[in-house]
Amino acid sequence: MKRQVYNCQAGCPVESTLQIISGKWKSVIWYHFIKNDVCHFGELQRNMKDCSHRMLALQLKELESDGVIEKTIYPVMPPKTDYKLTAFGETLIPVIKSMEEWGTYYNQRKIAKDNMTTGN
């Protein structure tokens, strides 16, 4: 499966970052990886009820191939797998935090505007 392709000047750094952070379910996944050191497939799935099994697997696969998370497979039955951020992946945390901060600002501003139009 191809991932969404953003278009910019060739090799545009902003695009590269977006490729890794954005994607239908990636920011929720990032949320969990930043909150919990180690994540498991089933656990993520329970916490992301609207994300299909297929999509979760695909998104994790992309993050893994991007080198920001790594997988440990335990050869047991039933299978068990650990996912965690790589050291490289952790370098993205400050970027995500800055996006989070701005998003909070944006949401507050939006709420204020909505209240104004509804007359509250």
Added chain:
Amino acid sequence: MKRQVYNCQAGCPVESTLQIISGKWKSVIWYHFIKNDVCHFGELQRNMKDCSHRMLALQLKELESDGVIEKTIYPVMPPKTDYKLTAFGETLIPVIKSMEEWGTYYNQRKIAKDNMTTGN
């Protein structure tokens, strides 16, 4: 037209930021708005040859309704329109810069890895 919806906890700030920055052509558009104070439709279109007329109009419309750019319409024939970042839109620049910085780091790392596998 509906925009792509990212999924996270309700009102997740990271999602809000992604909604505005990402989108098929938005980062190129941001690139031009950060570079040039004022942009025109036709000028953007010439600089984004692969972006269809329709998509450019849609993306600009979204950015405008998000309050990060504003449009000035000159009532002349043929029509002429100015687009520029709002003061609010400018608050996003540091976030984009931090994404740009990480993306540069990512790209360099990727090039280094690719060279290793091809034996250079």
Added chain:
DNA sequence: CTGTATCCTTCTAGATACTG
């Protein structure tokens, strides 16, 4: 439980044409 493949529906975005 984790992971992949298939089918099928829904959505996205290009091409085109038309308006002011």
Added chain:
DNA sequence: CAGTATCTAGAAGGATACAG
């Protein structure tokens, strides 16, 4: 030139089934 509407091909993603 700027902006919108329609039509259509192709991509994305859910449901399902199956394998290790």
